[in-house]
Amino acid sequence: MKFDKSKRKFLITVKRGFPMTDHPAASTNEARGPAAPRDPENRREDDQAAEDMIDPPVDFEGQSYRDMVAKSLLNRGNNKRLKAAIEKAKRGEPVTIAYIGGSITHGAGAIPLPVNGYAYRSYDLFRKRFASSEGSPIRLIKAGVGGTPSELGIVRYDRDVLRDGTENPDIVVVEFAVNDAGDETRGNCYESLVLKALGGDSRPAVILLFSVFLNDWNLQDRLAPVGWHYDLPMVSIKDAVVEQFSLARDQGGVISKRQFFYDIYHPTNSGHQIMADCLDWLFEVTDRSAPDEEDVLTDQPPLIGNDYVQTRLLDRQNVDRIAQIDTGGFRETDTDLQLAEMDDHDYGTPQFPHNWMHTAGSGEGHFTMTIRSKRLILVFKDSGSSDFGSAEIRVDGKHKLTADPHEVNWTHCSAVILYDEPESGQHTVEIRMAAGSEHKRFTILGFGYVL
Structure with missing residues (x-):
């Protein structure tokens, strides 16, 4: 694979199922990742089964799996808004969960994409956990577009999440941790997007989600401080899975890279399930925690910048x-x-x-x-x-x-x-x-x- 930094162009050859570690972000200290990883094509239904024939099946019910998922909770954050959404769902009231991000949020690597991507899976887990009846009005807004950063997300937000003022989500999940390498503002658009979501008429809970590439790279070090600054709930897939990738099953290993990743960018069905379970763990922890009395403080000076909130x-x-x-x-x-x-x-x-x-x-x-x-x-x-x-x-x-x-x-x-x-x-x-x-x-x- 070759990368021309002057043109942000990638020429990639991927052999299905084998780790690729020779791209520019192969070191976790590398500052940049690919600018626009595209959605995989020709995803086959038997791909996951083929991976499980090579590696031991993932025990999604085991203690090691639960321990791995628990490591994803980077920050519980101020829970006032998320608790409010959970209580609404328990009362049978309408709750809307929105997701905005790149190709992983779109569902790339999952098959079938509409129902096996992490966004749908975590929405469904929320619905099953908190809905008072099968017909409870828990709704999904998914606004993932492949290869796009928060610099485009801030332009899309009103149209794709708020649907030009016709929607007011109760929860917004923001996932750009592997898409913002090419962000010209180096975090200003990301923080602006977070603030734009927090400032919505419905005062939604905003959850920051940090996905990861096969080479263990993401932009969590740049973006997580925004979450700490506003004390937001944060879920890190990197924190959950990377350490255990190097372990054998009898040493605490849960899933191999071959099983988690469809290609060097996107999760398999199993990877998407883990992402959804990590968000569900946040839902569970928040549900059983005492509610915070004070709301998130958004009127403080920004950490990186808020210049694009009104885009x-x-x-x-x-x-x-x-x-x-x-x-x-x-x-x-x-x-x-x-x-x-x-x-x-x-x-x-x-x-x-x-x-x-x-x-x-x-x-x-x-x-x-x-x-x-x-x-x-x-x-x-x-x-x-x-x-x-x-x-x-x-x-x-x-x-x-x-x-x-x-x-x-x-x-x-x-x-x-x-x-x-x-x-x-x-x-x-x-x-x-x-x-x-x-x-x-x-x-x-x-x-x-x-x-």
């Missing part, structure tokens, strides 16, 4: 209320988009359908947008198709970057910050096809803006 999505659907645009040659709408199975759906939902696309026949006209804001994030489409080319991005007449959809090289949503300023001001953004790409395609999926 909103701008796309073709609402742009006229926010900015002035001339679409130029970007007048078409792209329908070949990244798909994600949301909630418990068995079908994919197109991501950022209200977009602007330049095509081979669009001509040389460029996209121009004038907007008053402090911060602006561009979301554009990556693609593995040779029909797509690069675009030059200018802000206030100055070259900002050249957006290359082939850096990641699969159909994927890519976010990049165009400007970040302390005061709101009027800015003009121009997007035109780069030299040599005039007759290629390029898709502007949308923008995230802070007024």
Whole structure:
């Protein structure tokens, strides 16, 4: 496997079922991981059975398993909000559990994905543990999109979690511990997302979940201090499983890496079950603990930053209320988009359908947008198709970057910050096809803006 840091590009060869330790994050001290690991393809139902033929079956009922799961509880945190959600469920009242993250939250590696990913499994465990009857209104919102960091999550939150104001979750699980290596803000977007969730009208409990890659890497050291800062419940899959990976079964080993990981990024069904059981352990511990009287303190100074809390999505659907645009040659709408199975759906939902696309026949006209804001994030489409080319991005007449959809090289949503300023001001953004790409395609999926 080769990694070009200048282009954030990975060329990976994976032999199913064998640990890969030669990628850039092979050392747990390595600061960066892959920018956009994609969902695995061709997942077969017999994969897990094949792993169990090589390694001893996992004893999900044994004491060693329970001890391993208990190690995942990084912080019980202030339990006032989570206790409130649990008590609502016990009374038979509606409770909504939301999950936002990358491909692991999406359910990658699980089969069938809609019901065997950790999000659905942990929601189902919560429902079975606390619902007063089989028909109790415990609801699931799953908003995992493969290969995307909190820099994109902050843009998606209102749309994908709050469903544009129609939902008010009682619990929000945030999982970006293996997706934020490419976060330009190095934690500011993550903390902003946490605060955005905490500040919701329903005052939801926010749980920070730290998944892990096959090489034992994640960004827990960067992101967990945010949880400590606000005393939030935190669950670390890394803390639960990594130490025991090196142990034989008679020494306390519970599951092998071969059994836990489908590939170098994503869990198998067994891995997803462990993640769900770790969240369920938090639910159990919280249920039997005395309630905290005081709520989480969110009005204190941020640990890393809160500059992106007020980020909103701008796309073709609402742009006229926010900015002035001339679409130029970007007048078409792209329908070949990244798909994600949301909630418990068995079908994919197109991501950022209200977009602007330049095509081979669009001509040389460029996209121009004038907007008053402090911060602006561009979301554009990556693609593995040779029909797509690069675009030059200018802000206030100055070259900002050249957006290359082939850096990641699969159909994927890519976010990049165009400007970040302390005061709101009027800015003009121009997007035109780069030299040599005039007759290629390029898709502007949308923008995230802070007024």
